[in-house]
Amino acid sequence: MATASYIGVYSSLTGARRLGGGPRKRYWFVWDDLFGGYIIQPLDAAYKPTGDPFAISAEEFTQNFKIEENIFVTPLVKLEVADRSGKTPVSQDIPKKPAKPESKREIRQRQEAAVALDRSLREEFATAMNRLQRGEKTLAINAFEHLAKHRKGIVPAHKHTFTYFAVNLRKNHLPVMAFKFYQRALELSPEDSNAYFNMARIMFDLGNYDGTKKHLTQALNLDVHFVEAQKFLDYLDNHRLTKSRKSGKP
Numbered sequence: 001m002a003t004a005s006y007i008g009v010y011s012s013l014t015g016a017r018r019l020g021g022g023p024r025k026r027y028w029f030v031w032d033d034l035f036g037g038y039i040i041q042p043l044d045a046a047y048k049p050t051g052d053p054f055a056i057s058a059e060e061f062t063q064n065f066k067i068e069e070n071i072f073v074t075p076l077v078k079l080e081v082a083d084r085s086g087k088t089p090v091s092q093d094i095p096k097k098p099a100k101p102e103s104k105r106e107i108r109q110r111q112e113a114a115v116a117l118d119r120s121l122r123e124e125f126a127t128a129m130n131r132l133q134r135g136e137k138t139l140a141i142n143a144f145e146h147l148a149k150h151r152k153g154i155v156p157a158h159k160h161t162f163t164y165f166a167v168n169l170r171k172n173h174l175p176v177m178a179f180k181f182y183q184r185a186l187e188l189s190p191e192d193s194n195a196y197f198n199m200a201r202i203m204f205d206l207g208n209y210d211g212t213k214k215h216l217t218q219a220l221n222l223d224v225h226f227v228e229a230q231k232f233l234d235y236l237d238n239h240r241l242t243k244s245r246k247s248g249k250p
Contacts, residue, residue, distance in 0.1 A: 004031035004039055004079040005151055009047065009071040012064045029053070029075045030065065032151060037061070039079055047073040062190045063218070067156050072101055110155075117153045118161050125165050132172065141177065144169065148180040159188035163198065175205045193223040200232065212236055 011025040027043040031053070038061040041053040128143035147165065166181035179202045186195040196219035203211040213236055219229040 004033050006031050006075060006079075009043070009068045009073055010040070010065040011068050012066070027068065027071070028065065029073075030061075031079050038065075040065075041075070047071065049075070053079060058187065062186055064190075066191050067188075069156060072107070113153060114155045114157060118158060121147060121150065121158070121161055122164075125168075129168065129172075141174075144174075144177045145180075148177070148184060154188070156188045159185040159192070159195065162188070163195075166198065166202070170202060170205070175202055178202050179206065191222060193219040193226050193229070196222065197226070197229050197232070200229070204232075204236070209236060209239075 007030050010028050010030045012028065013023040014026050027045075027047060029041040029043060029049065031039040033039050033055060037055055037057050039053050039055050040061075041049050042051045044050050124143065124147055128140045128147070131137075131143065132140035144165075162181045162185040166178040166185065169175075169178035169181065179199075182195070182198045182202050186192075186199055189195045196215045200212045200215035200219065203209075203215060213233065216229050216233045216236065219226055220233070223229070
């Protein structure tokens with residue numbers, strides 16, 4: 001058994017409409033299940049659980065859920081993950097008193113911790129890049145892998161850090177490692193059209209054209225005026241058509 005890592009309150013959009021025309025939000029507690037997916041629990045308008053936690057895939061989570069950065073509520077239970085595919089049992093480790101809302105001081109301390117973590121991650125990355133440039137590729141790759149898996153203390157603002165790492169790795173001809181960091185950035189900003197565009201670019205580098213088209217389409221769904229994404233999608237369609245003609249396939 002492993003304890004899942006609670007990452008915050010997220011929202012998804014329902015089919016119902018608010019008075020005034022906008023879609024209604026549904027709120028959820030969200031945990032990282034430690035195996036590449038997420039565990040969610042539905043909440044009511046007062047942020048109290050209305051059902052049992054259940055697991056969803058990282059892809060479904062990325063496409064449909066958005067962090068609510070201004071909602072500071074924590075669950076009263078700890079979750080333990082049995083395995084990658086099974087249901088998630090809930091332990092009965094329930095505090096006697098509900099958790100108090102964060103004070104301004106606690107919020108400031110959390111923000112300072114995020115900044116300190118950002119600095120630490122960038123220092124680790126710089127060290128790994130120096131190793132790569134010295135020809136110590138194995139040590140560098142191991143360090144990059146370690147950074148890509150870092151979860152503790154990560155907040156949505158760290159999407160910029162992971163994107164910075166990905167850009168540098170792509171420039172240094174390490175597309176597989178770049179993909180892992182772009183993926184982390186996308187997890188932290190699932191409604192950011194640029195994050196989907198970046199994923200499309202690296203997937204194209206890796207020869208995954210279906211994945212490229214899927215992420216470009218999602219970028220355009222989020223921003224219909226994303227000119228670069230539309231041009232890339234048009235190029236991709238023409239590129240695949242040209243390859244098909246050369247190979248003699250219909």
